[in-house]
Amino acid sequence: MSLAAFRILYPLFGVKVDILFFEGSMSLYFVASLIAVVYAFKGEKLLSRTFLILVVLAFILHTLSIVTRLSAASHLPVTNLYEATSFFAWCIVLLFLFIEYRYRIGILGSFILPLVFMLMLSSSALPKEIKPLSPLLQSSWLGVHTLLAFLGDAAFAMAFGIGIMYLIQEHYLKTKRLSGLFERLPSLQILDEINYRLITLGFPLLTLAIITGAIWAQSAWGSYWRWDPKEVWSLITWFIYAIVLHVRIAAGWRGKKAAILSIIGFVSVLFTFFGVNLLIKGSHTFL
Amino acid sequence: MNIIVLGVNHKTADVELRERIAFPGEKLTHALKAMTAIDGIKEGIILSTCNRVEIYGNISDIDTGPGKIKDFVSSYHSIPIETIDNALYVKQGPEAVRHVFRVASSLDSMVLGEPQILGQLKDAFEKAIEMKTTGILLNRLMKKAISVAKRIRTETRIAENAVSISYAAVELAKKIFEDLTTRVVMLLGAGDMAELAARHLVNNGVRTVLVANRTYERACELARDFQGRPVKFDSFLQEMIHTDIIICSTGALNYVLSKDQVNWVMKGRKNKPMFIIDISVPRNIDPEINKLDNVYLYDIDDLNSIVDANLSERRREAEKAEAIIAEEVDVFLKWQASLDAVPTIVDLRQKAEDIRKEELKKALNKLGSLDDNEIKVIEALTNSIVNKLLHPPMVALKGDSDDKDILAATIRKLYGINGKTE
DSSP states (O other): OHHHHHHHHTTGGGSOHHHHHHHHHHHHHHHHHHHHHHHHHHOOHHHHHHHHHHHHHHHHHHHHHHHHHHHHHSSOSOSSHHHHHHHHHHHHHHHHHHHHHHHOOTTHHHHHHHHHHHHHHHHHTSOOOOOOOOGGGOSTHHHHHHHHHHHHHHHHHHHHHHHHHHHHHHHHHHHTOOOTHHHHSOOHHHHHHHHHHHHHHHHHHHHHHHHHHHHHHHHHHSOSOOOOHHHHHHHHHHHHHHHHHHHHHHHOOOTHHHHHHHHHHHHHHHIIIIIHHHHSOOGGGGO | OEEEEEEEETTTSOHHHHHHTOOOHHHHHHHHHHHHTSTTEEEEEEEEOSSEEEEEEEESOTTTHHHHHHHHHHHHTTOOHHHHHTTOEEEEHHHHHHHHHHHHTTSSSSSTTOSHHHHHHHHHHHHHHHTTOOOHHHHHHHHHHHHHHHHHHHHSOTTOSOOSHHHHHHHHHHHHOSOGGGOEEEEESOOHHHHHHHHHHHHTTOOEEEEEESSHHHHHHHHHHTTOEEEEGGGHHHHHTTOSEEEEOOOOSSOSBOHHHHHHHHHHTTTOOEEEEEOOSSOOBOGGGGGSTTEEEEEHHHHHHHHHHHHHHHHHHHHHHHHHHHHHHHHHHHHHHHTSHHHHHHHHHHHHHHHHHHHHHHHHHHHOOOOHHHHHHHHHHHHHHHHHHHHHHHHHHHSOOTTHHHHHHHHHHHHTOOTTOO
């Protein structure tokens, strides 16, 4: 019912409201990131409260932007790079808000929000018009496959941010120069624990995304696996995280090594996401 | 109506002298009464801690007052004045106010920023209130001192970060482990500092303490103290696999723990992080161990330099605190000045005159056209009412009674006159 309402609202006053919402949320993410970075250096509690409120507001606008676009396009808006990047950022913020609610690590925002803003900024530079969906993509798998993939990638993005925080904190503790960020960064143990949990969340999501993608490919193109660059890189990413989990459980690779691996894994995620789309031609290029 | 501070502290007097002129609990109530019974000492508070003995007073005469308090201290403790005179400092006026604020904010403490002094000051104040030896001036001074100390605590970082080795160890442990309650601590060897560090860890949540010592009896003894478990010295390596924090302080002259051994332990515990504190001199643990993944080794020098860094951070913060104090001393002095009779007389007159003029204007407007003579009569009427009403308070304020300051304060309160006049 609300979707219909949004469809009527969509071309409100000749302005595309989804773009309006998108730009509003991007500006708020920008201000929030700035405050979050200042907080990392100054450590005043008021700053962390301020940027959290801004992120919540930005997230509401962001959600409205996605919902209005969904109503206009009648499918999950993830079919061009603008939509996909914005949706990816949305998933990261969703996870961020959840972790912040659960663990209250104020300084997490200083590491995650700039990444979110960068994603929004690159998204904003991309063409935004809604094109008719190619018949190949018209399938209920679209929503399932992409949602799984994006949530998984968002978990890996968070693990990346947490991994960087771990390395900084571990550096402070090893070199015994305890100043600045040291006080505001949480304990190594909690960073390692959240990092591990995020990867155990992201890995099954990625696995399911690859499986649903294969099933979808079978129904759309008639073959499960075609060694398309996106598929290859997803598989490489999958292997990296499989190794992360394996060495952790089997060989006790935790802490610093786990943090470094989660950073390498995310580089692979980013390449799968952007690199493949921008550099290599393949059947995922519609995205 | 003069604030005076008279006392000794850890900088001016050695512990022996401080002990001799201290006012322990049972003597304090009596001393407060005896001191304020002296003519010319209108209010008094005695702060007596192990690092300082100070008397805060309100004296009538700035020339004779200090001598009276000195005489009181000397005769109360039967110590000749010459013995204490060198150690004794006397501060008056702005200096006295500043001193009290600095004491409350722990800027004058032996350990800069330590929090106990504020509590001790509050206790001394409460005792004096109980004995009714404070009045308007010292009450205000103490309340202000407490609020200044709180302001400094929140606006500066003077009380943050550990300034002792054992606290530094606890803070580090909290940055490695999220939850200390599930951690296991092992004391390797025994020393006062090691015990203290373990004690702080236990106070911060650690529940399991293991004690390894070359003499097993000593290990048992210590373990009993901590409600922990003694460990045979030759099996401590095996126990380390389940230990998260090790505090080492043996008298050994060489390393009791080598890199290879710790490597072996880390494999056994699947690389779970380990925090090793080596407070022995000479060091008992190979410093190379810090290079192992997930092992954090701190020796006594490391902890000392953290403490030093935190102390110099506190000194930097103390500069900010001094600025706050300077500001608050000004505010306090302005208030105190407003208690003088003369500005109160001026302010009260002004207030009455303002009201008279305003009401007169209203009345004349309502009455409409009046001739000059009629206006004069009405004006004279208002004048004489105001003057008659103000006469008794003015006489009281101008008189030479000893409690004029209280009168002035009361009048300001009753008439809602703020202490703005300087």
